[in-house]
Amino acid sequence: MFQSFDTVSDPSAGAARLARLRDHLRGEGLAGFLVPRADVHQGEYVAARDERLQWLTGFTGSAGFAVVLPEVAGVFIDGRYRVQVKQQVDLAVYTPVPWPEVKPGPWIVEHLEAGVVGFDPWLHTADEVARIEAALEGSGVTLRAVANAVDAIWEGQPAAPAGAAFAHPVTLAGETSEAKRAHLAEGLRKAGQDAAVITLPDSLCWLLNLRGADVPRNPILHGFAILRADATVDVFVDGAKLGAAARAALDAGVRLHPVAGFDAALRGLAGVVRVDRATAPLAVSRLVEDGGTTVAWGDDPCRLPKAAKNAAEVAGMREAHLRDGAAVVEFLCWLDQAAPKGGLTEIDVVTALEGYRRATNVLHDISFDTICGAGPNGAIMHYRVTRETNRAVGRDELLLVDSGAQYADGTTDITRTVAVGDPGAEARECYTRVLQGLIAISRVRWPRGIAGRDLDALARFHLWVAGQDFDHGTGHGVGAFLSVHEGPQRISRVSEVPLEPGMILSNEPGYYREGAFGIRLENLIVVQQAPAMGDLRDQLCFETLTFAPFDRRLIRAERLSPDERDWLDAYHAEVVAKLSPRLSDGARGWLAAACAPL
The missing domain is CATH 3.40.350.10 (Creatinase/prolidase N-terminal domain)
Structure with missing residues (x-):
């Protein structure tokens, strides 16, 4: 199924739907209701029938929830969606709330003196409910499990999915x-x-x-x-x-x-x-x-056996990434020639990339709707282009493309940020810091038992010393022909799950300047036993699965340490060696130049 560019968010409907929900709640004797982006299976990805948060508010992000009270309706969003939410909800009736900095329990106590807040017990975990109830203790507010209030007012709610297994x-x-x-x-x-x-x-x-x-x-x-x-x-x-x-x-x-x-x-x-x-x-x-x-x-x-891939699954992921890497290189070669001529839009870029993947003749589907942000749209971390937002790819700016594919032997997820013309010295400085973070994660060795939270700072060091950062985790788990976001493994400040051999994660530091540009670079990596060295301690390391060049025009080579330059040159040499036999003549020549040593 090709990606659709139809509008999926309608802020104009938010006020009327919110009013209907409040009328229903009053009739049920409820002062409020929790509206998560969740289904009865508690997976991250939900069917159209379960997009209650989107239907009510207009917000289309992959994480978040709303708390509807008589006088205020908060839409809780994390750092990935702070820009997006302001564009997708009616700010006259919905209030964006920074989460997890602000927790729902204390927020409810602040905005509601007394009353019963309803929730659908099929759409919340025991942990979620316990945390909110603990915060409400001693207040005049209580939680009550009830039938879903959004379903009660949603006319034309889609049917449950019935896809073939x-x-x-x-x-x-x-x-x-x-x-x-x-x-x-x-x-x-x-x-x-x-x-x-x-x-x-x-x-x-x-x-x-x-x-x-x-x-x-x-x-x-x-x-x-x-x-x-x-x-x-x-x-x-x-x-x-x-x-x-x-x-x-x-x-x-x-x-x-x-x-x-x-x-x-x-x-x-x-x-x-x-x-x-x-x-x-x-x-x-x-x-x-x-x-x-x-x-x-x-x-x-x-969860843990699924996360720690066996040899057959890792072998399949390697092959899927080589196939996908060749398609991405064909796309990057085309983009490098087409973008400077002008006339390209974000939709043109997304359509072209999907076409190169479909040309493999074994694509099952893309693994998520492609994120393609030109110029300031790149700063919207999970931006999804529509026909209304479709922006031309301009000269002298950055273009961020985050995409992936589902093949029977593996799931891919890759981000590259490229220059169209000369985006300026500041963009190159920021790009180089992001690249240094990716290299740090790629090169690290660590003692067995270390969790993702212990590695996360490595990706941020060069940004931190420049007073910069990014508001998402460094890496999420990835399934083998399953969900492109897979738990429980992560590289983030809150992940306590020890990394184990076979776990596959993304390595995706970034930097985003609202209204100007966004930068993200992403490879997938798999945890492996590290080769013996030093005093022979039991250590693990990452093997990189993703192969595609980084834009050398955006790299301040003098900012890289000798070890960082060596890693990048070796990586680019491996990209050429692994992908050249799979490429057209034109792309093969382009790749050789794109991967030349610094």
């Missing part, structure tokens, strides 16, 4: 579903647990070696599962999604049930049941407890 071959998965379940079941037995509830779509897909089409760009299947300690699994899914081939790929230990039976199955569980309080809807644990069964809080058992 398909098998993911074991040659690419590296392990059968039966073997995966056996490993996880052993862990349940050792923990004295009889079952684990799985709600995350990517966990379900990984466990069953299935893929689906229930949300845009990410090949995931909506459903729930109860993994038993005997290694069997009960799966609750719309049976119409599973054709004969998908069903044939499932072994005898997989029992299929209608989604409508999930509630009763939770109430009927016995023994000790693991529920992930950070990812499962609060409704899940409440239903288990309603049946008189003990809930044992614990991590989704699929």
